[in-house]
Amino acid sequence: MIIYTPLPIELILEGSDDFSPEYKEVEKDGYKLLVEPYSFNEGKVVRLISSNPQEYLKPELQPGEIIKLS
């Protein structure tokens, strides 16, 4: 993998040693999502797992959105 950027690589990779996010796969309203636990009963969307491209346009499923789990 080559990162092509004017930024120094140290800046980009800073903290990558102790960066180990824990993702969880959940079903929410029929969508399969990979979420990062955010707080109790809440998760941050990391990615949507779907073969329907139209679902990727939904604002509530964008990466970074906070969703209620269960």
Place this chain on the structure above:
Amino acid sequence: MSMYSRRKSPVRRPKNPTAPSPQTGQETESLKNIEKLGQVNIPQMDSNLHCISIVGQIEGHLVLPPQNKTTKYEHIIPQLVAVEQNPNIEGLMIILNTVGGDVEAGLAIAELIDSLSKPTVSLVLGGGHSIGVPIAVGADHSIIAHTATMTIHPLRLTGLVVGVPQTYEYLDKMQDRVINFVTRHSAVSEEEFRKLMFSTGQLARDIGTVLVGEDAVNKGLIDSIGGLGEANAKLNEMLNGNPTPPGGEIQ
């Protein structure tokens, strides 16, 4: 009691008492907006254009640590497929403020933007550096703001010692992919682009060139100078049937 009079009766039991009334629904929506965006009212309208912003680092096969703002290709790519398929979307605006990122992911996005059959306009604001350059020129028409910059510099594996000739060869090949894409989709010649890439005396830590607004247009990299209004006008012009050759105009 007839059906008619029953329906007209003033007291109606709601079908679903737990469902929020439209008003409370609106209130929670406004509350959410305040929390997320710091503003109350977001006027709702259906647009025939779709806007994708490419910000921060373009994340490739490696998840970057959280201090990076990233654009995730696994989400942008299906979005572009959706834009191509959705009959309600007639044009695409790509807003760039990126510091570059993964070569493969950046080129993948650039190729998809280029091969999209609907009109596309890219707008470089702030910065469209490194791998942001192919994404910007991949659109049918590219626009750069007066103050926006684009850094053009060679590809390298930072932190690794280039020890064997094969590594050179590999990096050269990767670099050629970027150069080929850019020269195929903009008016800049390969020779000129390489000259920009390897020029010295502009960057403190690197070789390369920083093109500010008009410079990028003069070099033929970007089609025109402007902002949001110009980008929107251009898209509308393209939608209304005015001919613009795909892949940028050759000047």
